[in-house]
Amino acid sequence: MAFNQDAYKELEQVVGKNNVSQDIAMRESYRVINSQSSAHFGPYDVKSPMPGAVIMPGCTEEVQKIVKICNKYHIPFKAATTFWSVMGYIGDDDSLQIDMKRMKKMEFHERDQYVIVEPYAIGAVVQVEAMKRGFNVNMAGVGCSSSTLAGTASWVAFGPSSCFMGVASENMLATEWVLPNGELLRTGTLGAGGDWFCGEGPGPSVRGMLRGMQGPAGSMGVCCRVAVRLHPWPGPRVLPSYGVGAAYKLVPQWNIKTYTLNFPNWKGYANTINLLSQNNEIAYLGHRQFNMWGRYIKLPMLELLSDPEGQLCDLPKYMNDPYIAEQNKLCKIDLQVVIVGMTKRDMEWKEKALDEILRRVKGWKNEFMLQPKIHDFVALYLLRLGHKNLNYTLASSYEGSGGLSNNVFVTSKVMEEYHEMREEFDKHSTALAATGGDSEMGALSTLGGGGITGYEFFQWFDRHDRESVKGCCDFIQNYSQKLCDKYGFGADMGNWNKTARHPETDYYYTQDEQNEMFVTMAQPGLVTYQYKVREAFNPLNLCGSYYRTLDPEYLKAYKAKQAKKAKK
């Protein structure tokens, strides 16, 4: 089957010939090898399907017309913006990939403390403009080159600043959304003929159909504009930097301090998270960030990265440097925090409060990380999150595993066991990079105000090497998932999207396949409810299987069959 040519002509009329293409080279460039982070269904070495055509709308009206054409001709479609995640790529043949990059406007409402963003207003730009006005925005952990709208409307968007600035579900105000059937939905105050300052009501929240804690990953049509909360920023209106790229550093500021806290044990770490959450105003930002390279090389990595001429071949030199090696050892259990003072007194109080917490848990501030060149590099790194490429330093790909979630007192007890499990795996396999498996990377909180943590363990592998890919799958299924099962943590992060895409083909699941997958689930009400929502807004099922659904009739028939069997 080929892309419907009548539909293509109509699409051309909507956006003009220059903004739609079925050129093979263009379509090929909208495929991805799905063994990339954020696939979260284990790494496989297949590519996402080739779209039938690619289109770039320029405004909401165009998006609406495009979606209506897709409905008319039954063409599956999916919108994506900055394409960091596999979730944004289509999963059916002859689909339409909607690339939202032409829509990139922002509109600040300073008095009411929100900004309306279009999809391609990326985090870096929104933040710079917000800071000029004395505000900041939550930056999703994927970094500042990602779309603020995509994270807010379609995913979780937790990150280092979420303890202070919240996550997507907390920051999303009114939205303008083209539903999968082509209808335009305006939520909250916007839908009631008002402004954009509130995402809820009047009456039952339609916002809740579009997203909960986690967004629909592009399976509920196309979000064209969203109002996002702004948060206080008492720092300079333009972040002054010095040094040479990519090792830019923040010119020291009296009211911005970055510390790496060290702890003698995981209990001290958990207690600190707890105390910082109870006194939420202390940390402006908090993340266990640099352990992403693994506990043996994190400070040597920072030494070379903060030097513009640093190269990976310098790593052994820094690992063997007695001072760095000693500090690295002391830094085994660590947490990065950024303290930002609203006033001089506020700054003094925050410093004292942090010192008091460290006194209570017998922790300390890592000395290596206080050196000006490291401090200033790390401060800019964390405030901007502009170095996300470094997630791919050690190999071409990684899959996040573990995902040990929620209660830090429970999960921090498992950190060493996870580390040992990975070391055990490495004794018989060279499939994975021999460092980083103990990343235990995660935010101080994945909810505004603190309370929930989550830890990602990076398994770095070579996506061009089948054995390496296979080894990574083996580790996730036969080690990491088993550990999650043992402690009742649920699905391993490497399995989160297992029910959304076929691992062997990267295609979406059909409704029949989803029925089979979900019919035995413990609480099927969740997915039968979503089925009803999907039927109402997306009866042709055009936007893929990230929105998990179970046909209630199928469930009813299954239950009747089970009851009959039991009677026999």
Ligand SMILES: Cc1cc2nc3c(=O)[nH]c(=O)nc-3n(C[C@H](O)[C@H](O)[C@H](O)COP(=O)(O)OP(=O)(O)OC[C@H]3O[C@@H](n4cnc5c(N)ncnc54)[C@H](O)[C@@H]3O)c2cc1C
């Ligand atoms: C290295 C790395 C680190 C990450 N770290 C984090 C993290 O710390 N926290 C976190 O929450 N996530 C994290 N993720 C996941 C990431 O946040 C999501 O993938 C995020 O949405 C980034 O994607 P993007 O902004 O590039 O948007 P895209 O990849 O373009 O889209 C992301 C999703 O949103 C949908 N979408 C995009 N635009 C629209 C639109 N206009 N209308 C409707 N749907 C749309 C897409 O279909 C897709 O499902 C990470 C991913 C990577 C690769």
